[in-house]
Amino acid sequence: MSLPTVLERIIERKFEEVGEREKQRSVSQLQDDIITASPVRGFVQAIANNIAAGRSAVIAEVKKASPSKGVIREHFQPAEIACSYEKGGATCLSVLTDADFFQGSEAYLQQAREACSLPVIRKDFIVDPYQVYEARAIGADCILLIAAALSDGKMAELNTIAQALGMDVLIEVHNADELARTLPLGNRLIGINNRNLHNFDTSLSTTYDLLDSISDQHIVVTESGIHRREDVAAMREHGVNAFLVGEAFMRAEEPGEKLAEMFA
Numbered sequence: 001m002s003l004p005t006v007l008e009r010i011i012e013r014k015f016e017e018v019g020e021r022e023k024q025r026s027v028s029q030l031q032d033d034i035i036t037a038s039p040v041r042g043f044v045q046a047i048a049n050n051i052a053a054g055r056s057a058v059i060a061e062v063k064k065a066s067p068s069k070g071v072i073r074e075h076f077q078p079a080e081i082a083c084s085y086e087k088g089g090a091t092c093l094s095v096l097t098d099a100d101f102f103q104g105s106e107a108y109l110q111q112a113r114e115a116c117s118l119p120v121i122r123k124d125f126i127v128d129p130y131q132v133y134e135a136r137a138i139g140a141d142c143i144l145l146i147a148a149a150l151s152d153g154k155m156a157e158l159n160t161i162a163q164a165l166g167m168d169v170l171i172e173v174h175n176a177d178e179l180a181r182t183l184p185l186g187n188r189l190i191g192i193n194n195r196n197l198h199n200f201d202t203s204l205s206t207t208y209d210l211l212d213s214i215s216d217q218h219i220v221v222t223e224s225g226i227h228r229r230e231d232v233a234a235m236r237e238h239g240v241n242a243f244l245v246g247e248a249f250m251r252a253e254e255p256g257e258k259l260a261e262m263f264a
């Protein structure tokens with residue numbers, strides 16, 4: 001038998017984590033929290049507005065560490081980073097909430113969101129409805145669903161729950177099969193992860209190769225491995241105008257300045 005890939009290990013751990021959390025706080029308690037949660041900020045709307053105005057839409061990521069890179073940013077203050085991103089022209093924020101593999105937390109999402117007026121996506125490995133309720137309870141405006149981690153039925157179920165709670169959904173794919181499974185859901189936003197979650201290689205051609213199969217009604221978000229102005233220019237030449245960028249910003253002293261530089 002082959003060794004489990006990192007994605008498989010993460011998912012296995014997520015199911016345990018959900019079990020532990022449910023004992024601490026039930027779904028019905030989360031539903032109470034949702035009643036008083038901060039109203040949803042339009043995530044897709046913000047992206048669409050930017051693109052309609054001819055600009056790139058930038059989802060700027062708040063990420064301390066990753067399994068492939070280890071600690072990416074030592075000085076890590078989510079509120080400070082959020083302000084810097086907003087000043088630098090970010091459209092939305094992405095905040096890692098996974099603790100075990102990315103050193104993230106729900107508190108980081110709350111701190112980042114409170115510090116600015118940008119819509120925020122909860123970046124985590126969502127495999128159970130519990131995590132969708134939890135996302136809205138902590139203020140998330142959008143969730144990530146990773147096609148590689150979900151069956152068709154589970155993906156549809158989680159998507160429907162998120163939308164019923166008023167959130168947007170970014171479904172992430174990295175090959176033609178995952179894309180074909182995702183398109184029938186009819187979501188406006190499609191994320192293409194240039195990083196293979198099984199072996200961590202990044203290749204921008206992952207995005208280019210899938211573009212022909214996606215109609216103009218969708219907004220493609222290219223994710224991972226965008227490091228330089230040249231990467232941005234190449235994507236824009238292919239008609240891709242929405243970007244999810246983490247590491248390149250996180251390694252800069254002033255993340256928002258780096259954003260402004262790369263997307264000027």
Ligand SMILES: O=P(O)(O)OC[C@@H](O)[C@@H](O)c1c[nH]c2ccccc12
Nearest residue numbers: 193223224225226244245246247248
């Ligand atoms: O740091 P990068 O290479 O700019 O990548 C950001 C983002 O795309 C990446 O963090 C990511 C994309 N999909 C994910 C799913 C889970 C965790 C992390 C991710």
